[in-house]
Amino acid sequence: MQTMKTFLITGLASVAVACALAANTLDQAKIDQLTGLKGKFNEKEAVYKITFPRNDVKVLVDGWTMPPFMGLGTWAAFTPTKEGAMVMGDTVLFEDEVSAAMSVALDNGLNVTALHNHFFFDDPKVYFMHIEGEGTVDKLAGAVKKLYDKIKEIRATNAQPKDSFGAKPLPAKNSITAGPLNEIFGMQGESKDGMLKFTIGRPATMHGMKIDNQMGVNTWAAFAGSDDNAIVDGDFAVTEDELQAVLKELLKEKINIVAIHQHMTHEQPRMMFFHYWGRGQAKDLAQSIKGAFLVAGLQEISSPLP
Numbered sequence: 001m002q003t004m005k006t007f008l009i010t011g012l013a014s015v016a017v018a019c020a021l022a023a024n025t026l027d028q029a030k031i032d033q034l035t036g037l038k039g040k041f042n043e044k045e046a047v048y049k050i051t052f053p054r055n056d057v058k059v060l061v062d063g064w065t066m067p068p069f070m071g072l073g074t075w076a077a078f079t080p081t082k083e084g085a086m087v088m089g090d091t092v093l094f095e096d097e098v099s100a101a102m103s104v105a106l107d108n109g110l111n112v113t114a115l116h117n118h119f120f121f122d123d124p125k126v127y128f129m130h131i132e133g134e135g136t137v138d139k140l141a142g143a144v145k146k147l148y149d150k151i152k153e154i155r156a157t158n159a160q161p162k163d164s165f166g167a168k169p170l171p172a173k174n175s176i177t178a179g180p181l182n183e184i185f186g187m188q189g190e191s192k193d194g195m196l197k198f199t200i201g202r203p204a205t206m207h208g209m210k211i212d213n214q215m216g217v218n219t220w221a222a223f224a225g226s227d228d229n230a231i232v233d234g235d236f237a238v239t240e241d242e243l244q245a246v247l248k249e250l251l252k253e254k255i256n257i258v259a260i261h262q263h264m265t266h267e268q269p270r271m272m273f274f275h276y277w278g279r280g281q282a283k284d285l286a287q288s289i290k291g292a293f294l295v296a297g298l299q300e301i302s303s304p305l306p
Contacts, residue, residue: 026080027137034141035076035148050144051075054092054126056155062121071118072126076144078137087140091129091147094161097154098127098258103251104150105131108143111244115260115274124161165256167279170225176282177227184286185293189223197222200298202237206267216263217271219298221289223282230282232289235275237263242296243272249295250276253288 026048032038039050052075053068066072076089087110093101102112114130131147133140174194181196182188189196199220201213211217221234232255238246247257255278263273278285 026078026085030137031078031141034138035145039078045079047077047079049075049077057094057124057159057161059126060123061119066119066122074148076131078140081134083134084136085134085140087131087133087144089131089144091131091151093127093129093151095125095127096158096162097151098129099251099254099256100150100154101129101147102247102257104147105129105143106244106248106251108146109133109135109139110143110147112247112260113243115257124163165279168229170229170231174224175226176223176230180227180283181223181286184283184290185221195222195224200293202271202298204267204269204271206264211267217267219293219296221286223285225282227282230280230285232278232282232285233276234289235273236292236296237271237273238296239269240272243274246292246296247274249292250288253291254278254280255285255288255292 026046028039028041028048031048031050035050037050037052039048041048051073054072054074055068059066059072072092074090074092076087078085078087091101091105098115102115105112110131110133112129113132114128116128117126118128119126131144133143176194176196178189178191178196181198185198187198189198197220199213199218201218203210203212204217205211217237219234219236219238221232223230223232225231236246243260247260250257255276258275258277260272260274262271264271278288
């Protein structure tokens with residue numbers, strides 16, 4: 001009897017959700033109007049999807065000219081929710097488009113959930129940025145439009161993707177002064193051959209086992225070059241809830257995000273890792289990274305390397 005009641009309750013709940021979603025249908029014409037693209041509706045999944053090929057740049061993969069059909073398509077899919085709509089998508093980007101495109105997405109209410117590559121030996125390098133958002137159709141479609149427009153703006157200025165950041169060359173010998181950066185981070189960095197690295201661990205569990213700094217759950221920042229002509233690169237370990245705020249903080253400081261992904265499975269809390277790269281004066285770069293540390297709350301839970 002209890003099983004039958006459970007079945008009926010589950011069935012009624014499913015019907016209620018389906019009815020709610022059916023009542024809140026997508027304005028497909030509005031999506032077309034706002035994005036400037038003609039989408040297709042999948043009735044079975046109640047999804048309206050816009051897509052377009054990145055055929056504006058010739059891409060070679062292992063010397064072979066890659067047709068967009070083989071995986072160079074940008075898309076955004078909309079589905080109705082009780083509050084309005086949800087959008088998910090994948091955006092094909094070249095290296096000189098990533099930071100600007102990500103900033104536009106975040107500034108217009110979209111979440112960036114992954115950034116990675118799909119190929120080896122691709123020329124120019126191709127990256128894929130996944131997005132997600134919830135809200136009204138006007139808000140979501142408008143945000144997607146601004147994202148796509150930013151990409152077109154970059155390619156209109158430079159038809160061929162750039163192959164460097166355009167900064168002046170780094171000195172042949174590294175000579176980062178440790179003292180000012182140690183003071184900024186409030187900890188002793190690890191020095192080697194004129195370079196300096198800071199590492200902060202983050203306690204977590206995986207398969208019931210405690211894991212932390214030495215097992216790879218850490219955020220780090222490494223500095224090279226000279227005090228007035230430096231690079232910083234590193235990796236952030238953040239929870240899913242912290243990811244968007246930390247990305248925004250670094251992009252605001254002109255730090256480039258170069259990858260967003262996971263390093264583990266079944267860890268608690270669920271962790272996201274993203275890699276970054278920045279150029280400038282060492283102290284300025286350190287202040288930018290320190291600001292992101294604070295946004296993530298890392299220094300309150302940190303266990304730095306000795």
